[in-house]
Amino acid sequence: MIVAMQDTATEEQITMVVEHLVRMGFSVHRTTGERQTVLAAVGARIDFDTRNLEVLSGVQEVHRISAPYKLAGRSFRPQGTVIELGHGVRIGGEEVVVMAGPCSVESREQLFNVAEQISKAGARVLRGGAFKPRSSPYSFQGLGIDALKLLREAGDRFRMLVISEVMEISQIEMMLPYVDILQVGARNMQNFNLLRELGKIKKTILLKRGIAATLEELLLSAEYIMAGGNYNVILCERGIRTFETYTRNTLDISAIPIIHKLSHLPMTSDPSHGTGLRDKVPPMARASIAAGADALLIEVHHDPDRALSDGAQSLYPAQFAKLMDELRMIAPAVGRKVA
Numbered sequence: 001m002i003v004a005m006q007d008t009a010t011e012e013q014i015t016m017v018v019e020h021l022v023r024m025g026f027s028v029h030r031t032t033g034e035r036q037t038v039l040a041a042v043g044a045r046i047d048f049d050t051r052n053l054e055v056l057s058g059v060q061e062v063h064r065i066s067a068p069y070k071l072a073g074r075s076f077r078p079q080g081t082v083i084e085l086g087h088g089v090r091i092g093g094e095e096v097v098v099m100a101g102p103c104s105v106e107s108r109e110q111l112f113n114v115a116e117q118i119s120k121a122g123a124r125v126l127r128g129g130a131f132k133p134r135s136s137p138y139s140f141q142g143l144g145i146d147a148l149k150l151l152r153e154a155g156d157r158f159r160m161l162v163i164s165e166v167m168e169i170s171q172i173e174m175m176l177p178y179v180d181i182l183q184v185g186a187r188n189m190q191n192f193n194l195l196r197e198l199g200k201i202k203k204t205i206l207l208k209r210g211i212a213a214t215l216e217e218l219l220l221s222a223e224y225i226m227a228g229g230n231y232n233v234i235l236c237e238r239g240i241r242t243f244e245t246y247t248r249n250t251l252d253i254s255a256i257p258i259i260h261k262l263s264h265l266p267m268t269s270d271p272s273h274g275t276g277l278r279d280k281v282p283p284m285a286r287a288s289i290a291a292g293a294d295a296l297l298i299e300v301h302h303d304p305d306r307a308l309s310d311g312a313q314s315l316y317p318a319q320f321a322k323l324m325d326e327l328r329m330i331a332p333a334v335g336r337k338v339a
């Protein structure tokens with residue numbers, strides 16, 4: 001931590017700050033410049049709150065130099081994490097894994113129709129909501145366990161793994177036999193009780209960034225899961241809320257290289273929720289691959305005008321197949337490939 005003192009700070013104030021730091025367990029190195037004194041403090045507890053120093057008299061600013069997370073940080077595994085999901089699917093390796101499917105599982109006919117087409121186009125993981133976090137309590141809430149059974153059946157039939165969202169602790173046990181990846185939605189990124197429970201299982205977790213969460217907060221949420229012993233965590237940028245109203249959210253593509261710098265965990269991009277607009281999904285998917293995404297999460301529906309959720313951002317199967325062809329051309333330019 002670097003503590004810059006004000007140029008008007010008295011010797012007494014500087015001594016007080018040094019004593020405070022020592023009491024907190026830091027070793028302190030003092031640099032006394034012509035105008036300003038700077039204190040370099042090392043060895044603190046990871047949960048130290050820098051505001052405790054900012055409020056001391058004579059302090060101008062305080063900068064943390066170490067991250068507040070350990071297990072999620074890049075230095076924990078500098079070589080990066082590759083998550084082995086079975087059936088030859090690895091996330092974080094050379095192949096960019098495309099996960100696709102409807103926002104919600106609506107019926108057997110809908111799911112099997114979409115699953116067959118996306119599988120032919122190269123999707124490796126089938127997505128579909130069984131429990132839906134809807135802004136309105138009057139909107140379709142999902143088919144629950146019936147949807148999970150359909151997902152497993154369709155995934156097995158068309159040789160894809162399965163991802164679905166877990167909304168609360170009581171659903172974890174029920175979902176385990178049916179899914180390969182549990183998705184934690186944007187609204188639950190800071191549901192710390194849920195994250196702790198997910199730390200106790202071995203199943204891979206895809207953790208989405210909250211709509212107003214910083215990347216540091218996303219990594220601290222990943223840390224909750226990892227601290228429980230589950231290191232199989234994949235992160236996901238799905239758009240954040242900004243002042244722009246044209247799109248549903250603003251897809252923060254810069255989150256992809258930033259997460260790769262800060263963390264060893266694989267990073268996914270969800271251009272469907274990131275834009276909310278069907279015709280904006282392909283360009284943002286292409287940009288995500290170019291920016292280094294390890295996986296994509298894309299909503300596809302065979303009849304989006306009649307979808308029970310997120311139809312406007314769902315690609316038609318033919319659009320998805322065309323996008324996959326484009327991604328196959330872009331990936332090699334950044335040293336990757338797409339199935």
Ligand code: PEP
Pocket residue numbers: 103129133184185186187208238273
């Ligand atoms: C979804 O994937 O359908 C979903 C609800 O995502 P998010 O949590 O990003 O809104």
Ligand code: MN
Pocket residue numbers: 103104273299309310
């Ligand atoms: Mn959706």
